[in-house]
Amino acid sequence: MMEYRVDDLARRAGVSVRNVRVYQDRGLLPPPRKEGRTGWYSESHLARLELISRMLDRGYTFATISELLIAAQSGLRIEDVLTADDVDDTARRQRESTHVTREDITRKFARGITDDELDRGVALGVLARSSDGYRVDQPDLLDAATLLHDAGTSVGRILDETEAVQKDLDDVAARFVSLITDKFVGKGKDPFDTDALTVGQLATLIDNLRPLTHRVVGALFREAMEHRITLTMEEMVAQYSAEGDTASEGAALSQTGEA
Numbered sequence: 001m002m003e004y005r006v007d008d009l010a011r012r013a014g015v016s017v018r019n020v021r022v023y024q025d026r027g028l029l030p031p032p033r034k035e036g037r038t039g040w041y042s043e044s045h046l047a048r049l050e051l052i053s054r055m056l057d058r059g060y061t062f063a064t065i066s067e068l069l070i071a072a073q074s075g076l077r078i079e080d081v082l083t084a085d086d087v088d089d090t091a092r093r094q095r096e097s098t099h100v101t102r103e104d105i106t107r108k109f110a111r112g113i114t115d116d117e118l119d120r121g122v123a124l125g126v127l128a129r130s131s132d133g134y135r136v137d138q139p140d141l142l143d144a145a146t147l148l149h150d151a152g153t154s155v156g157r158i159l160d161e162t163e164a165v166q167k168d169l170d171d172v173a174a175r176f177v178s179l180i181t182d183k184f185v186g187k188g189k190d191p192f193d194t195d196a197l198t199v200g201q202l203a204t205l206i207d208n209l210r211p212l213t214h215r216v217v218g219a220l221f222r223e224a225m226e227h228r229i230t231l232t233m234e235e236m237v238a239q240y241s242a243e244g245d246t247a248s249e250g251a252a253l254s255q256t257g258e259a
Contacts, residue, residue, distance in 0.1 A: 002042075003033070004041045005038065005041075006020055006039060009045060009049065012046055013053065014053065015049060020049070023049070023052060026066065028065060029049065029052070030044075052065060054200060060207075064203075097137045097138075098142075099130060099134070099135055100134050100136060101132065105134070108146045108149075117155045117156065121159065125166075141162075180206070
């Protein structure tokens, strides 16, 4: 196997030595084999550099490239890649996040919320501690919790359901991920054998699939929600009608007995 000094590697890959150092510092390129004070890079380093260059040319950020490469080298556990925000999404989410104090939360949950329940909210990711209160990265979650609380649902029940839904969504994500891992990594295959072309194809698929999965899951949930609401209303009406019929029969029998 051929090995290269850093300047030879950079020249073969068509990048600068400085970029090689930058990619190493960012964790995109593994460290070289050391022999004395000289670092020796292999063909796999060259292939990695060429892959990084292609992905950068196609508009991928360092953060996304890092996620994909780490996923490929850790058994392609790409559920983290599929569900993680990219740099731009993270910036947008941070702009949309809000800050609340303990007093704000007490006002929102007027019927009471304990410190233990707040700690559980932090553990579930609904809240994040800050120096003078809490950061809410997804205000919709807090708004939904407030709405349910105002309607009479206890904070404990809301947290229980939040945890259950998170687990259910993790199962949904695992199903989507298996569609990818089944294609790119067969059972018993060494993930470290994944070549640069395959990782590039994987990156493209993930890039195209991520927004679609959000829309698909959202559409399926809306349909399931409408179906469940309809069934529940029908069950309530049927139960009410049955109770009304029972009451009418009881009244009729009572009148017959009196007669």
